[in-house]
Amino acid sequence: MSKLRVAVLGSEGRMGSEAVRAVESADDMELAAALDRDDHLDALTASGAQVAVDLTHPDAVMDNLRHCVANDIHAVVGTTGWTDERLATVRGWLESSPDTGVLIAPNFGIGAVLMMRFARQAARFFESAEVVELHHPGKADAPSGTAARTAQLIAAARDDAGLPAQPDATTTALDGARGADIDGVHVHAVRMRGLVAHQEVLFGGEGETLTIRHDSLHRSSFMPGVLLGVRRIVSAPGLTYGLEHFLDLEG
Numbered sequence: 001m002s003k004l005r006v007a008v009l010g011s012e013g014r015m016g017s018e019a020v021r022a023v024e025s026a027d028d029m030e031l032a033a034a035l036d037r038d039d040h041l042d043a044l045t046a047s048g049a050q051v052a053v054d055l056t057h058p059d060a061v062m063d064n065l066r067h068c069v070a071n072d073i074h075a076v077v078g079t080t081g082w083t084d085e086r087l088a089t090v091r092g093w094l095e096s097s098p099d100t101g102v103l104i105a106p107n108f109g110i111g112a113v114l115m116m117r118f119a120r121q122a123a124r125f126f127e128s129a130e131v132v133e134l135h136h137p138g139k140a141d142a143p144s145g146t147a148a149r150t151a152q153l154i155a156a157a158r159d160d161a162g163l164p165a166q167p168d169a170t171t172t173a174l175d176g177a178r179g180a181d182i183d184g185v186h187v188h189a190v191r192m193r194g195l196v197a198h199q200e201v202l203f204g205g206e207g208e209t210l211t212i213r214h215d216s217l218h219r220s221s222f223m224p225g226v227l228l229g230v231r232r233i234v235s236a237p238g239l240t241y242g243l244e245h246f247l248d249l250e251g
Ligand SMILES: NC(=O)C1=CN([C@@H]2O[C@H](COP(=O)(O)OP(=O)(O)OC[C@H]3O[C@@H](n4cnc5c(N)ncnc54)[C@H](OP(=O)(O)O)[C@@H]3O)[C@@H](O)[C@H]2O)C=CC1
Pocket: 009, 010, 011, 012, 013, 014, 015, 016, 035, 036, 037, 038, 055, 056, 057, 058, 060, 077, 078, 079, 080, 081, 105, 106, 107, 108, 109, 139, 145, 222
């Protein structure tokens, strides 16, 4: 069986370098290209890569993806910075390349995917919900893509259940003290040396709280998800948003 030819974009970064090692260690894949900031995207096309893994920067990912889709290269994207508008743009590009697949995964960690799912499940049972994400200080964006997605999922579940706005009597606050408001869910970002990627989802109801916490202690935690995404995206045309679509979570 021929091996899947995989390119890594952002190959010198924290995640990209880990992904290069993971691809090189996978029996069913070969590293077609390892490209970073100074490399031209023509090198990606020339490499004959079937799948590109993007682990770059929110400012770079759209140009990279446009190039991938235009050249029928499937893409597995871990890079953050996703808005509804950006997702719609990618869907638009894919209309002209109906055989190409793009996976955008806010988080490749199985524990993180489960945390988001459990948070969505819990949301309708509690009056209050807030998200606290904690990351290494080299992270470019705040709040994290995972935290933003978690907040959206909680907000949608609250809406579906007809819950009112959360109780909050704050009338005076220093800027930022209540975090970012994402669809009515407050999200707080901590940046601290020694951390990798962590998140707590806090729920509160009458006389009780529930905390769901996930910790990525090493970037190897993301690699099974990256490799799963690569294996699955070649037969999943169109846009897939979230690794959960490639996992059997009902079990
Ligand atoms: N979905 C998930 O599970 C995870 C997602 N991430 C996300 O992945 C992204 C990368 O994170 P991380 O590895 O920590 O970041 P790093 O800054 O360590 O790595 C990014 C790399 O991409 C390079 N780069 C920047 N622009 C381009 C470009 N146009 N083409 C090619 N390479 C480029 C950077 O170069 P330079 O240093 O010169 O800027 C750097 O080497 C972030 O958005 C992060 O949030 C991270 C962990 C898990």
